Amino acid sequence: xxxxxxxxxxxxxxxxxxxxxxHGRARDEHWDYRHHVVPPLSSSSTYRLEGxxxxxxxxxxxxxxxxxxxxxxxxxxxxxxxxxxxxxxxLEESLAIxxxxxxxxxxxxxxxxxxxxxxxxxxxxxxxxxxxxIYGSTYSLMTQWFPKYKIGTSFxxxxxxxxxxxxxxxxxxxxxxxxxxxxxxxxxxxxxxxRVVDAANAKRKERQRIRIIVDNTFATPFCQRxxxxxxxxxxxxxxxxICGFGTDMGGAxxxxxxxxxxxxxxxxxxxxxxxxxxxxxxxxxxxPTLSLRVRHQERTAQEVALFLEQHPKVEQxxxxxxxxxxxxxxxxxxxxxxxxxxxxxNMLYFIVKGSLAxxxxxxxxxxxxxxxxxxxxxxxxxxxxxxTLVEHPSSMTHSAVPLNRxxxxxxxxxxxxxxxxxxxxxxxxxDLRKALAKV
Ligand SMILES: *Cc1c(COP(=O)(O)O)cnc(C)c1O
Numbered sequence: 001x002x003x004x005x006x007x008x009x010x011x012x013x014x015x016x017x018x019x020x021x022x023h024g025r026a027r028d029e030h031w032d033y034r035h036h037v038v039p040p041l042s043s044s045s046t047y048r049l050e051g052x053x054x055x056x057x058x059x060x061x062x063x064x065x066x067x068x069x070x071x072x073x074x075x076x077x078x079x080x081x082x083x084x085x086x087x088x089x090x091l092e093e094s095l096a097i098x099x100x101x102x103x104x105x106x107x108x109x110x111x112x113x114x115x116x117x118x119x120x121x122x123x124x125x126x127x128x129x130x131x132x133x134i135y136g137s138t139y140s141l142m143t144q145w146f147p148k149y150k151i152g153t154s155f156x157x158x159x160x161x162x163x164x165x166x167x168x169x170x171x172x173x174x175x176x177x178x179x180x181x182x183x184x185x186x187x188x189x190x191x192x193x194x195r196v197v198d199a200a201n202a203k204r205k206e207r208q209r210i211r212i213i214v215d216n217t218f219a220t221p222f223c224q225r226x227x228x229x230x231x232x233x234x235x236x237x238x239x240x241x242i243c244g245f246g247t248d249m250g251g252a253x254x255x256x257x258x259x260x261x262x263x264x265x266x267x268x269x270x271x272x273x274x275x276x277x278x279x280x281x282x283x284x285x286x287x288p289t290l291s292l293r294v295r296h297q298e299r300t301a302q303e304v305a306l307f308l309e310q311h312p313k314v315e316q317x318x319x320x321x322x323x324x325x326x327x328x329x330x331x332x333x334x335x336x337x338x339x340x341x342x343x344x345x346n347m348l349y350f351i352v353k354g355s356l357a358x359x360x361x362x363x364x365x366x367x368x369x370x371x372x373x374x375x376x377x378x379x380x381x382x383x384x385x386x387x388t389l390v391e392h393p394s395s396m397t398h399s400a401v402p403l404n405r406x407x408x409x410x411x412x413x414x415x416x417x418x419x420x421x422x423x424x425x426x427x428x429x430x431d432l433r434k435a436l437a438k439v
Pocket of ligand 1 (some may be wrong): 109110111112135137178182215216217236237238239240249250251
């Protein structure tokens, strides 16, 4: 029997993560909502303080490690929405459970969360090593803005043995990656990254330690929990499969209680808080249905991948659930759901046949056909919704990368990225079959 992931938390008891993500904790030192069946959307930018001493205590206690429930003896004092507020706190509690971390801090968007995670680890004069294939805005954060703050970034291929090791300098403070990577779903071996970083850290003092930051947006915590492989911080765009319905934006960083203090303090001063009105749908609709949605989506993704794999106009299908996937063994080890089952996720990428120019033309034509004629497939960027979304990375999400670099990085001009939704797989396949027949 595969081992089940269980959250080890106060009050969590022996319940599975699935149940914890539905019920949360109706009562703890922060709030008492035992009489609500659905957690309330609290909406108050400021909080009544009963006296000067309570106000002073609230400020003095903010972002201290008393957030650690093991050290927490009394209820924290809510002061002002930008510091802390209960609807968002409840979402953070759920996200920490889902990622099997100690604590989560949410942000207005995924990019605000990524900037914060890097922002508490790397300072002026220091250096980041990033996997060469990362989200477009993360890439421009590192290439457009970091140099202005005198932070250097080296982009290397983490799948090449020795590449990460060679890129680490004495001033390196963070190693940053996504797995599966966007758009071609290439995986990075998290245990191997941990081994290399541990070896580099062995000779370092605590404050010079290199931290591992993993963007887990593509996989979702249902399919993969990087903290359990030794990552220090996990970042998410909640906008994607954690919200799941495409209605709200958000971001989160999950890690230790120690990092939570720094993240809360960063969020207070840089200001990118998630509003309670944005947190509520993610808490009430997104997180409780994550397992259900992703489990269903990955069954459909497998069917769609198998259909595409045997289609005469398709050159290659990249989906971690296919035995033909180059890193299938790694996928089986690393992408495992809360119950210990193989969980290859809902994202797939396929390349249409033909020379570079032909394939590009065909992929664009296919996208146009789908955009106009497919009922169950929508042309749109973003991912992780109940609707199946499709896009052409070479001309859309990754168009900022020059063509010769695209090819080097495995972004094929004939490549199409799909985010599988909850529609009937037969309908998705029928829409694809019809569109492929016309290209
Ligand atoms: C969308 C996305 C982001 C950015 O998230 P936003 O919520 O749009 O700011 C970061 N990383 C990955 C992998 C994403 O897909």
